[in-house]
Amino acid sequence: MIYENTTIFDFETTGLDPSYDKIIELALIRIRNGKVVGTLNYLINPETVIPHNITDITGITNDDVCNCPTIKQLLPWMMAIIGDSLLVAHNALFDLTFLDVANQKYRGKSVNNSFIDTRAICIDRFPYESHRLELMCNKYQIRLDGAHRALNDVSATWELLQKLDQEKTVEDYLNKIYYFKKHGVPNWMPEHARIVGL
Amino acid sequence: MIYENTTIFDFETTGLDPSYDKIIELALIRIRNGKVVGTLNYLINPETVIPHNITDITGITNDDVCNCPTIKQLLPWMMAIIGDSLLVAHNALFDLTFLDVANQKYRGKSVNNSFIDTRAICIDRFPYESHRLELMCNKYQIRLDGAHRALNDVSATWELLQKLDQEKTVEDYLNKIYYFKKHGVPNWMPEHARIVGL
Numbered sequence: 001m002i003y004e005n006t007t008i009f010d011f012e013t014t015g016l017d018p019s020y021d022k023i024i025e026l027a028l029i030r031i032r033n034g035k036v037v038g039t040l041n042y043l044i045n046p047e048t049v050i051p052h053n054i055t056d057i058t059g060i061t062n063d064d065v066c067n068c069p070t071i072k073q074l075l076p077w078m079m080a081i082i083g084d085s086l087l088v089a090h091n092a093l094f095d096l097t098f099l100d101v102a103n104q105k106y107r108g109k110s111v112n113n114s115f116i117d118t119r120a121i122c123i124d125r126f127p128y129e130s131h132r133l134e135l136m137c138n139k140y141q142i143r144l145d146g147a148h149r150a151l152n153d154v155s156a157t158w159e160l161l162q163k164l165d166q167e168k169t170v171e172d173y174l175n176k177i178y179y180f181k182k183h184g185v186p187n188w189m190p191e192h193a194r195i196v197g198l
Numbered sequence: 199m200i201y202e203n204t205t206i207f208d209f210e211t212t213g214l215d216p217s218y219d220k221i222i223e224l225a226l227i228r229i230r231n232g233k234v235v236g237t238l239n240y241l242i243n244p245e246t247v248i249p250h251n252i253t254d255i256t257g258i259t260n261d262d263v264c265n266c267p268t269i270k271q272l273l274p275w276m277m278a279i280i281g282d283s284l285l286v287a288h289n290a291l292f293d294l295t296f297l298d299v300a301n302q303k304y305r306g307k308s309v310n311n312s313f314i315d316t317r318a319i320c321i322d323r324f325p326y327e328s329h330r331l332e333l334m335c336n337k338y339q340i341r342l343d344g345a346h347r348a349l350n351d352v353s354a355t356w357e358l359l360q361k362l363d364q365e366k367t368v369e370d371y372l373n374k375i376y377y378f379k380k381h382g383v384p385n386w387m388p389e390h391a392r393i394v395g396l
Contacts (some may be wrong), residue, residue, distance in 0.1 A: 025342070
């Protein structure tokens with residue numbers, strides 16, 4: 001079921017606050033019946049300055065994005081590609097929130113797709129470790145060249161999903177979000193999310 | 199100039215005849231000022247049967263494309279991404295002709311972008327050899343995993359363009375098409391093409 005009609009996606013952004021920060025790169029891999037049928041990867045002009053620390057992490061500079069399309073221009077294509085597919089991301093609430101903010105702003109509607117958060121699965125299976133994508137990939141011998149570039153991250157997340165599912169089915173994680181109580185309840189979550197405080 | 203605003207692209211198709219055969223995969227890499235700012239790669243439903251020999255060459259099956267978008271659906275996005283950029287392809291007339299046929303059919307207009315054919319450059323530099331992409335990549339130590347999948351081919355063509363240009367500027371090849379007289383004059387070429395019979 002989880003491979004039938006699925007999109008793995010990732011954003012790089014100017015910061016952590018979806019109500020203030022902007023998307024600077026998107027990447028997605030489109031899956032049909034377990035096979036990759038499409039990929040889209042684009043740098044995005046945030047129409048604001050990219051902070052130095054974000055350039056250090058992502059390698060994306062202001063010069064790189066100055067001639068690139070805006071999220072307003074790319075969002076209709078991105079959503080046409082996504083359609084009603086299952087969305088998968090590592091730390092999905094982060095990417096879902098940015099996606100929802102953009103959809104509210106430019107299309108006047110929320111994102112209602114079902115989703116799976118690969119990080120939630122990792123939290124259950126390795127409760128006493130850091131669940132960063134790089135570390136989880138390392139554990140499963142998944143190659144991740146250049147983390148924090150969106151297409152590398154989604155390719156790795158797609159492999160991670162399959163390895164986690166081979167180990168033990170991940171279907172129980174449909175629409176499940178974990179949050180750490182010490183960090184407080186998230187400001188936003190999808191209406192159909194099943195949220196679990198840890 | 200050739201790296202300022204450029205798209206490297208490639209199609210896989212059901213055969214060699216642009217008036218009859220259909221596109222089954224597209225890939226493009228979008229360049230701004232020498233840097234990759236975007237990639238799009240998609241399997242395409244040709245709404246016809248993919249011949250066995252094409253599946254053998256490309257690995258693309260009828261099952262793979264049955265839930266994929268059609269070229270009619272993808273073309274507007276593809277052309278929005280391409281814009282007025284310089285088009286680069288290996289054996290460009292092949293891909294340009296398929297692109298033009300689709301544009302005539304679904305958008306009622308021709309493709310007028312400037313272009314460079316990396317194969318034309320290879321023909322000049324290595325007149326007595328085969329100019330297949332795999333062989334040219336081999337000569338320049340360019341890695342090409344899985345030829346005849348569109349995104350692998352465009353990545354390799356992008357590297358090949360840069361190596362050829364480092365060796366000696368390739369700007370003279372703007373809009374130049376070579377054809378072999380023994381194979382006859384091409385049925386179609388862009389209006390602005392400078393065609394040279396060999």
